[in-house]
Amino acid sequence: MALYTRSITLPASPCRLWRFHENPRNLRIVAPSGMNIRRIEAKETAAVGEQFTVVVQTGPFVLRWTGQWQKVDPPSVLVDTGVECPFSFWQHEHLFEPAHDDSGTVMTDRVTFRLPPRRGGRPADWVLARFVFPVIFAGRHRAMLDWLQRERA
DSSP: OEEEEEEEEESSOHHHHHHHHHOGGGHHHHOOTTOEEEEEEOOSSOOTTOEEEEEEEETTEEEEEEEEEEEEETTTEEEEEEEESSSSEEEEEEEEEEOTTSSSEEEEEEEEEEOOGGGTHHHHHHHIIIIIHHHHHHHHHHHHHHHHHHHHO
8 A cells, every 4th residue: 555645734723624625526626737527426515435426537538536435523534435446445534633833724635545556556656656646735735725815815
């Protein structure tokens, strides 16, 4: 298994950030540029066992991703796993804890994953964790910060 973790301190309460992330429809706000989200099928609130589906297009490629909520513990933890996705294993932990200096919330994305051998296996996992995910999650975190700043204005 490969692991990728990235944290950011955001000027919002854990509850606000948790509520934003429990609704997969908000993926449109934090999706990387170039990722065209064509459809999201999801309830607005997360519940253990509930599934959600996202259909994205990047260039000529269309991907259907179905996830399932595995852990829902407001306002500190949301965990989703991949049911139908390019990975043989996917678990994304969204963790929210108050910042120690009362400046907001430390939001952490922790992704444990494995690609199947036919998609590159361990070497591809290494590339994703070192080069691809840092760009994607830095963009997501920047988009979250921008969204919060727009909401405050």
